[in-house]
Amino acid sequence: MGIPRKYRLTSGRLFGEVYKRGKMLKSPLFVVYYLPIEDGPKIGIVVSKKFGKAVRRNRLKRQIREIVRGHLPHLQDAVVILPRMKVKDVSFQEMKHVLDNMLEQVGRGDSSEVSEYSK
């Protein structure tokens, strides 16, 4: 895994908290929920079974983790990332570009004001 255990979202209860009380960013490729918390960034990734069998889902999760890894220093939120179906037709480079922008917005949202929508 590209993210140390310390920075992972590790219980169903926390996922529920983020969905319920967090904010949301949408793009054609991803949906990101985030909620500012005290003890450092915590990342969770949810990949639906629609994306294929276990090998394919695991690979997608690894690629997303690889992208998220670079953003860990400037995040202070619990973040849940859900890829959407269009990700299947897109290269790693495009995924990285889109997700980089979204995560930068999450990082800014912690200090300055928050915009609920993107694009």
Next chain:
RNA sequence: CCAGUGAGAAAGGUGCUCGCAGCAGGUAUAACCUGCUGAGGAAAGUCCGGGCUCCACAGGGCAGGACACCGGGUAACACCCGGCCGGCGCGAGCCGAGGGAAAGUGCCACAGAAAAUAUACCGCCUCACCCUUGUGGUGGGGUAAGGGUGAAAAGGUGGGGUAAGAGCCCACCGCUUCUUCCGCGAGGAAGAAGGCAUGGUAAACCCUGUCCGGAGCAAGGCCAAAUAUGGGGGCAGGUUGGCCCGACCAAUGCCCCCGGGUAGGCUGCAUGAGCUAUCCUGUAAAGGAUAGCCCAGAUACAUGAGCACCACCUUCCCUAUGGGAAGGUACAGAACCCGGCUUACUUCUCACUGGGACC
């Protein structure tokens, strides 16, 4: 060269940068550094069989389920190996839920005379009677050869025989029974006798034989935290108290339901029916001996991203024995662990079969 059959092997490689998990060490828990290790032949489907754990349990039976030619292998199996029989294929070979229908019960639609105690529709033959004397009718009897129906029609083919026919008789084939020989056995071979009895269906109920207690690592164990001695019902009538005995009352026991609380860590958790090599036994599956090796262990669930070179494939371009570019390199990801089965799927090797061409 083409088509095919059967065995077996591999699962792209090397280097660099960043990053993840486990273990060991470094000065001390988290952190940090170093080193080592890190998915599969199917890890899959969860279809069988075990180990392991808890619960239940005197023994046996009933119910329910699984299996079913023979011999062997195994911890066990529905698996594997060797064989038998049957079927398929020109062949190499492949396939088979392959016990019992002369214990019983059920079912066999439609069609057909009749679907299982045989029967007699069209027919064939014959006798008697009748008259309109005909290729006639009525009645009785003999038939199972021919027709027709069906998935299936009560041994088959040929000959003799007969009024017409029929295992009525004969030959061959099939079947049944018996004997001898071979084989551990399934069974095979030879011979004799019987005159044919026993339709199909048991992946219909069933019978016979063998085997099977239930649940599953979210099993189970330990620690921490939290709470309510709560409410209702059932069973048992044991223990204690009300001086003793009985009744009665109260508390306590076990099970179920409702309600409330907690839901975090450690362990199980990886040395095992283990892997590799050699030798011995065995046709083989497999077993034994010796030596060496340690080979994932997560808990929102670990292998990715970028780059370079090489190998292979496809497409395109060029000055085309060559060079370059782009894309691709199957099926697929361990979660308690093993033995199988089944399904998905790329490439290669070897042996064999049939056919064609050439020397």
Next chain:
RNA sequence: UGGGGGAUCGUCUAAGUGGCAGGACACGGGACUUUGGAUCCCGGCGUGGAGGUUCGAGUCCUCCUCCCCCAG
């Protein structure tokens, strides 16, 4: 990960012990009506896939595919 259940026209559903797959709604056509609705008549449409047992399979057996539920 483990355990359990299911699949029949477009949708909802039937088919004791194997024997011509029916019905309702919807759909298409026609009649009635100036038109539409309602009503009446007619019609097509299906056993998740592959194989096996049987003369014959929606039904019995095996293997796949998909969906749902439970532990939560």
